[in-house]
Amino acid sequence: MTRQLFLGAYILFPSGHFAGAWRHPYSDRDFVGPGLFHQTAQSLERYLFDxxxxxxxxxxxxxxxRHGLSNGIKHDPAQLAAQIAAASTHLGVGVTLSTSFNEPYNLARTLQSLDVLSGGRVAWNIIQSQGERNFRNFPHVAELGRTETYDRGDEVVEAVTALWRSWQDDALVADKETGVFADTSRIAAPEYKGRYVEVQGPLNLPPSPQRHPVLLQAGDSPRGREFGARWGEVIFAIERTPEELLAKKRDIQQKAAALGRDPERIRLFAAVQPIIGETTEIAEARRAHLNELVTPQAGLVFFSQFSRLDLSDVDPDESYLKVLDERATEEQRKSRAIAALDDLLGQRRANATIGDAAIAFSQSELTPQIVGTGREVAEQLAGIFASESADGFLITPTHFPGSFDEFGRAVVPHLQDLGVFKRAYEGTTLRGNLGLE
Ligand SMILES: Cc1cc2nc3c(=O)[nH]c(=O)nc-3n(C[C@H](O)[C@H](O)[C@H](O)COP(=O)(O)O)c2cc1C
Known part of the structure; x- marks a missing residue:
């Protein structure tokens, strides 16, 4: 069988990479109650998302x-994952949890419990939650530097995976004749002791049908990529071109091979933002319409977060270049956010106001937009996939949850006709569906 691509949906609300998503006329308004997420799970499954x-x-x-930006509200991810898993039977569920603010035992149990209850469909997106604002909510956790958060992360994942191995597959016997429920000779305590974390174990729960959750990672700094190469079974990436994606994938695969891992067992999912129209012109018009949904104030808050420029008191009508001259350090000017925005503005750069520039950035952050009819979007994705730059795509919505339905109806049948996407789920677990068994 020819190589098949994977699809993921980025559950981003009230907005995500597009800062105005919640104001889109087709977006839902209730991002808090459960109904929206049950419905989203069912449509993702209907269109065979992984x-x-x-x-x-x-x-x-x-x-x-205030502006409904990407972290404006956040459910506890494990609770949300449980709702999505309960409303589906094949769909995998990726849960992001931090190695900085959780103890290995909590992490191992929450994730394993979700994995068992979903029949083996859970993945853990391992993050370090850098940023002083996060640490302020955990006064008993010492704030670590970027590299050290990854050092702690390594220990946490070592401890969590050791806890996941506590029970052998056949340890739960539930033998009513003999009265033995669990064969405790097949359950072992890892007794992990590192520099940052310590746990005795064992875990009090047997494993799921996929043994343990799939590991996801999205580090980008050299230390982050090293961490990804050590642990990641799926790597998430946001890169503006297929060439940059391929370079990242090869770098992580080489680092993984140096650690003795099989590089072919690492899947790279590239974030993309599809904008679909009945015709190419309608798709372009829909893309232009996105600008009307971001106010200059919202755009400035969003852009400020990524560029690390203080724009709290800036007049949106000031010249973009003047603001950079006055406020950006040399390092900030070379940042990915500003480089991407320069590129995006192109010839408009010289005359753009900072408000216009921030709104342009807020359309998709650094995520590439894939604009066209369903067929055109499918062909572009199939092209990126064929170049081996990505093994799958993480669909980031312009409106929620309708973006996923549109993609499912308008793009998925063309991907199937092009022979690059399945017509039915093939495995019974997430690891099985991703070919990582
Ligand atoms: C697709 C994707 C999803 C991410 N999700 C989260 C997230 O939910 N929470 C978070 O704190 N960081 C998230 N990150 C940030 C990464 O964990 C990581 O910190 C970032 O890519 C920078 O890498 P570095 O820390 O190695 O510089 C995500 C990154 C990507 C590319």
Missing amino acids: LAFIPETVSYGEGFA
């Missing part, structure tokens, strides 16, 4: 809440 991916933040941002 993964619903749930991000995490452990702090509040005033500007983010």
Whole structure:
């Protein structure tokens, strides 16, 4: 069989990479109650998505809440995952949980419990939750530097995976004749002791049909990529071009091979933002319409977060170049956010106001937009996939949850006709569906 691509849905609300998503006329308004998420799970499954991916933040941002930006509200990701898993039978569920603010035992049990209850459909997106704002909510956790958060992360994952191995597959016997429920000779305590974490174990729960959750990772710094190469079975990436994606994938695969892992068992999912129209012109018009849904104030808060520029008192009508001159350090000017925005603005750069520039950035952050009819979007994705730059795509919505339905109806049948996407789920677990068994 020819190589098949994977599909993930980025469960981002009230907005995500597009800062105005909640104001889109087709977006739902109730991002809090359960109905929306049950419905989303069912439509993702109907269109054979492999993964619903749930991000995490452990702090509040005033500007983010006011303007409905990506972290404006956040459910506990494990609770949301449980709702999505309960409303589906094949769909995988990716749960983001931090190695900085959780103890290995809590992590191992929450994730294993979800994995068992979903029949083996859970993945753990391992994050370090960098940023001072997060640490302020955990006063008993010492704030670590970027590299050290990854060092702690390594220990946490070592301890969690050791806890997941506590029970052998056949340890639960439930033999009514003999009265033996669990054969405790097949259950072992890992007794893990590291520099940052310590846990005795064993876990008090047997494993799921996929043995343990699939590990996801999205680090980008050199240390982050090293971490991904050590642990990641699926790597998430946001890169603007297929060439950059391929370079990242090869780098992580080489690092993984150096650690003795099989690099072919690492899947890279690229984030993309499809904008679909009945015709190419309608799709372009829909893309232009997105600008009307972001106010300059919302755009400035959003852009400020990524560029690390303080724009709290800036006049949106000031010249973009003047603001950069006056406020950006040399390092900020070379950042991915500003480089991407420069590129996006192109010739408009010289005359753009900072408000216009921030709105342009807020359309998709750094995520590439794939614009066209269903067929055109399918062909573009199939092209990226054929170049081996990505093994799968993480669909980031412009409106929620309708973006996923549109993609399912308008794009998925063309991907199937092009021979790059399945017509039915093939495995019974997430690891099986991803070919990682
Ligand atoms: C697709 C994707 C999803 C991510 N989800 C989260 C998230 O939910 N929470 C979070 O704190 N960071 C998230 N990140 C950030 C990464 O965990 C990581 O910190 C970032 O890519 C920078 O890498 P570095 O820390 O190695 O510089 C995500 C990154 C990507 C590319």
